Amino acid sequence: MKRKDLIIKLIGEMSSYILDENPMKMVISLHQEEDGLHLAIIDDAKHSDADLEKLDKTLNSRKRPELAAYYGAMTGHDLLGSSRLDLLGWQIKHSDVVRMGEGVKIDLWLGGDRFDSRQFNIPEKKE
Secondary structure, eight states, X not given: OOHHHHHHHHXXXXXXXXXXXXXXXXXXXXXXXXXXXXXXXXXXSOOOHHHHHHHHHHHTOOOOHHHHHHXXXXXXXXXXXXXXXXXXXXXXXXXXXXXXXXXXXXXXXXXXXXOOGGGOOOOOOOO
C-alpha cells in the first residue's frame, strides 16, 4: 500500500469514528517525516471514560506486523466500528487517547524502528 493511500485510509477511518459522535468541531493534524508520521485528531464531542478506555485499548492492541499490510488493505471496507479500529491498531506503532474538556485528542504514530514519536506533538494549551 502506498504511503498516501495509508494516510487517506487512516484519516478516513478516524474521521468516521469521530463523526459518529456528532461533534461540533473536529481538527486533524498530520506531520510527516521520511520514516514515520504523526496524526492527531481532536474533537469536542462528549465521550465517556469507558469509551476512551476502549478506544485506547483498541488502538494500542498487540501489534501484528505480519497481518498489518494484509488487513491494512481491508481498512475502509464495510466492517463494524470496533473491527475497523482493530485493523488500524495493528498498523499503528503507538497511540495516546487523552480527554480534552469534554472532547478527546487522539495521537497516532506510525513509523519504522528508528521513528521516535516524542519529536511529534501538538503543544498543550497553557492557561
